[in-house]
Amino acid sequence: MNFDNDDIKVMNEFEEFCLQAYESLALYKEKMKKYHDQKIDKQQFVAGDLVLLFNSRLRLFPGKLKSKWTMPFKVTQVFPHGAVELENKEGTRFKVNGQRIKIYLGKSESINEVIEAYYLDEV
Structure with a gap:
């Protein structure tokens, strides 16, 4: 060529x-x-804070009204680079990415209360 x-x-x-x-x-x-x-917004967590965990894999009851934020957990330790250690009611500890949690704004006494659920098809 x-x-x-x-x-x-x-x-x-x-x-x-x-x-x-x-x-x-x-x-x-x-x-x-x-x-x-x-x-x-960079969130700063401190040991002792109550937080909600985002559960993106929650597919038990698919629907718009089902919340993907699960029960309040207690922050036990904050690691560098955004990792956070959480503790549930039973005392089990696990680590999560700090971007998957947000501050729980409810009262700390209301954690142990039993919540009643009413489903629309039962009413």
Whole structure:
């Protein structure tokens, strides 16, 4: 294949265009990540806090009204890089990612209360 100067010039322009598009995309991604990171609220947990755990795998009763946040747990230890150790009512301890929990705003005395559930088909 023989290329003349016009063909080589067109290919060089096309390569420059692709390179500019790639650099533009990289800058866009960097700006969007910076914007997203600014909007994230960094939560600080302290040992003794009561928190709710997000259970994304909860599929027992599929529906819009079923809460995916489970019972209040007690924070026992906070590790660097966002890991948190939780303790349930029975005293079992386990570690979770700090992004999967949020502060429990209820009263600490209400943890041991029995909650009655009424289902719509029973009423």
